[in-house]
Amino acid sequence: MTDARTLGDRSLARCPVSHDSGSWTVWGNEEARRVAEDPATFSSRVSRHLSVPNGMDGDEHRRFRAVIDRHLSDDAIRPLYPEFERIALDVDATMGDSFDANVFGSLVAVRCQSSWLGWDESYEDELLAWISENQAATRSGVYARTAAVAEQFESIVRRIVADTPGAATAALMADTVEEDGAQRPLTPAEIVSILRNWTAGDLGSITYSIGIVAHFLATHHAIAGDLRRSDEEGGTRALDMALDEILRIDDPFLTNRRRTTADVTLAGQDIPADSLVHIHWTAANRDPRAFGDPDAYDPVGNAPRNLVYGAGPHVCPGRTLSTLELRAALVALLRGGDLTLNGVAAREEAPAGGYSSVPVRRVPRRP
Template sequence: MNPSAQPPDWDPRSADVQRGPIRAYDEVAQRCPVAFSDMLQWSVFRHADVMRVLLDPATFSNAVSRHVAVPNGMDPPLHTAYRQVIEPYFSAQRVDAFEPACHAIADVLAQALQGAGEVELMESFALPFAVRAQCAFMGWPQALHAPLVSWLHKSQAATLAQDRPALAALAQEFDGIVEGLLQTRRQAGAAAPHDLTTALMQETVNGAPLSAADITSILRNWTVGEIGTIAAAVGILAQWLAGHGDVQAQLRAHSALVPAAIEEILRLHGPLATNRRVTTCPVELGGRSIAAGDRLTIHWTSANRDGRVFDQPDTFQLDRDQSANLLYGAGIHVCPGAPLARMELRVALQALLAATTQWQAAPGGGAVPAVYPASGFSSLRLRVQ
């Protein structure tokens, strides 16, 4: 069946979905595990179906975009070659070396919340932390902090609206930002800063230097992916803990529990809503017949709340086995930046806990869900003590 003729099973843009996306995804997953919509085509919700997609890149291709997407939009063997270049940038040694700088960023932002009373956490901590940490990791100047925040907001709005002219203009805008950074380093020659961006300019794949388009795509992927998901994750962690003062107290008393708490809270509500795939051949999935060339959308949080895999999936269990948690994906496209993300989230949450005695939702609720394709919260008002 032509996808355009397929009757929709749900509407991701509906007001009901936008008001409570996690609840809405859970409901669709129960009645229609592989569901069709005009916006997303085939949505995959169950853990087993998601794993099938992740572990079969020959059938479910990542080459979903008309534009260069390195390496996320590639399949083997090209994907394999680029991953070999990228993975060392997130080595334990590099992440450990960056941790003190990350602590400094988080501590300054967290200490600024002391005595503030009511705060809007996304704009006062979560997003600034994500932007400053990412720029510091890549060696980018502080002058880019505000433009990157603005660019991210515009990109999310254009993606929701499916405004292709706006998305094209935003791609050009980001290309211009990166080209300015690269040109500065080219002109500096041997005096260029010894940072991640300069190092990336020296890389080769299959014996050939990375092209400017390759470098721009890699940096766009790292920037958009890292800033958006880290900011969303920090907001999700803070919002959940605002309603669980007992866990806050437990984490303040036992900081070694923070990493496990982060994994479990973000299993309940993930910072990345979806990823896309495209079928290379006809396939049956979840009882649905999907044609070659159809688009699939993986819903990460729904898979992570699947009761077939996670006992009492709606409950927080600090000692839960996280081996099936898809927070960072699985298979050949598992997130290469997971070590960096885990460190940044641990540092951010530890800084918030250390700078406060407690926080709770501000009067009136305080949490406004982010609009798809973003996850987490667009606004999060907290009372901080």
């Protein structure tokens, strides 16, 4: 079975845009950016299900995106960092000297998210079980199974909203959206959709990202040493840029979809109106035309073409939150000792990205 990153590299080597089984895939960096930055031609309205704000276009997207941005702004999120760091250090302290970095990652992801949203810790086991089932369902490629998992997540969120929503969730429930020049309350369906889009993707992406970061530290000891020095000197910007670059090299957030609103030509390919188009972020982040050697680590030089968090009007509003959760995990791993691989790290199977397990061992550092 070919993993999604290798598949992306191979497909991109043949052509930056390809057509297969009735839909198009955009693998190239410049082409992916062009699609993401042209919402008039490449619509995000790809499903009949309500998806706030991911599945919206134009003015409707702008109005709902303003709600999302209020809750994920730097001012709202940055004060959470000390608590995230405490969570990651606490989880790390329970891991021992040999552990699976994805297990560490899923615990950090669930606890940071629950702390941010004010969700009761009694939901932790259910959320952890959901992460595993979601990964298995994605791996299976069986639509009925992924749909059942999505439904299961929605029912967890509905219970939390009805039960003990916590401060940040309650603030969302009390928020309003602009409509016809006035403000109106969000509907229950809109609130659940927003929470689902914040949380369901976040839990999986953060778990896989932490596995990828741990794998990188365990296989790049000189860079791990530099990052440890940055942490000791309080160099948070260097750590955040390193995270962006590590995820560029191995981006677990594979694809998003668009639908063309008109005939369009991309990389010499004529794509008819009403075509389904997949943006393959993982391949686009490894395009040799944009980065030269895709595995060469260059946080500063590669930043301008990095598409880990997307581009255009749908660019990830959770970037600050995600970066702070990942920085907390990175700092805990760096402070815990020198990591090495403890066996073979297994790649996830397409259509998921990253690793399904990252066994690591550490040599604790002497004071």
